[in-house]
Amino acid sequence: VAVHSQFPRLQMPKLGVSPPDYRDIEQYRRLFRSTGVFFYLDLNRTGIAHPQKVNAVAATTSLFETLGVRPAFGRYFTPVEHEPGGPHAVLLSEAYWRTAFGQDRQTEGKRIQLNGESYSVVGVMPASFRFPNSVTQMWVPAVFKPQQLTGAARQNVFLHMYARLAPGITFAEASKRLDRISRDAAARNRGDYTVDISGWKYFIVPLSREDNQPLRSWTWVLFGAVMLLFVIVCLNVGGLLLLRSTERAFDTSVRLALGAGWLRVARQSLADVSVICIFGGAGGLFVALAAMRFLRR
Secondary structure, eight states: OEEEEEEGGGTEEEEOBOHHHHHHHTTOTTTEEEEEEEEEEEEEEESSSSOEEEEEEEEOHHHHHHHTOOOSEEOOOOGGGGSTTOOOEEEEOHHHHHHHHTTOGGGTTOEEEETTEEEEEEEEOOTTOOOSOTTOOEEEEOOOOGGGGSGGGTTOOOBEEEEEEOTTOOHHHHHHHHHHHHHHHHHHHGGGOSSOOTTOEEEEEOGGGTTOHHHHHHHHHHHHHHHHHHHHHHHHHHHHHHHHHHHTHHHHHHHHHTTOOHHHHHHHHHHHHHHHHHHHHHHHHHHHHHHHHHHHO
């Protein structure tokens, strides 16, 4: 799940969390089995013939553990590398390792310069790991300065936080527990905020629904277009059936003249239409189910 905070009074329904919030939430091991955070960085690789800007992310080691991914080779960040003034380390994406280092397996342990400081390459992530997006090239340890962990920093909600629910905890139960935690935290830390935090709380969103609102909006547009196409097809088929019944008007008149009742004539027409409906519907359902399986993959 993704963990967010909201400030209803400020009309901010979906924000990140602050470093003090993260330190508080990660203590609830009965609720979350593991938690991790990240934030975006602008780094420049220097010390090379042509300095270049790289797309980097600062992340905690626990984030990779929460997402269930391991480096293709190398290691995670160590606790000392997360401390202020600690050794600088960097994990490379497979794409950047391939283009910048020619897939050299000896890249681990090499040093590169980022923003003029020396970083040790500690590993390379798998090609399938494109987090938080496909353009991310590097991950460095998230380091929080002491002043970022004080109560005064609670309004600095710049962290993206993910968590894995503890075994046996359902999403609904986790949401209820987090509401209680939020009420306690609001009462305890109200003095740390300079804004009105009435209604403030933490909340979680399934990772499958996180950051996909644009996709969901376009899916509804596509759904509307498909429904309009469906109506056009139905009108066309209806017109063809009406034309067919008009051509059979003479045959229907003869049947009625010979004593056939209106119910019997209507039953024959319904039988013709039913065959089209049953086979057309069955074929449509088969195609829809096959398409859904394909799209889910």
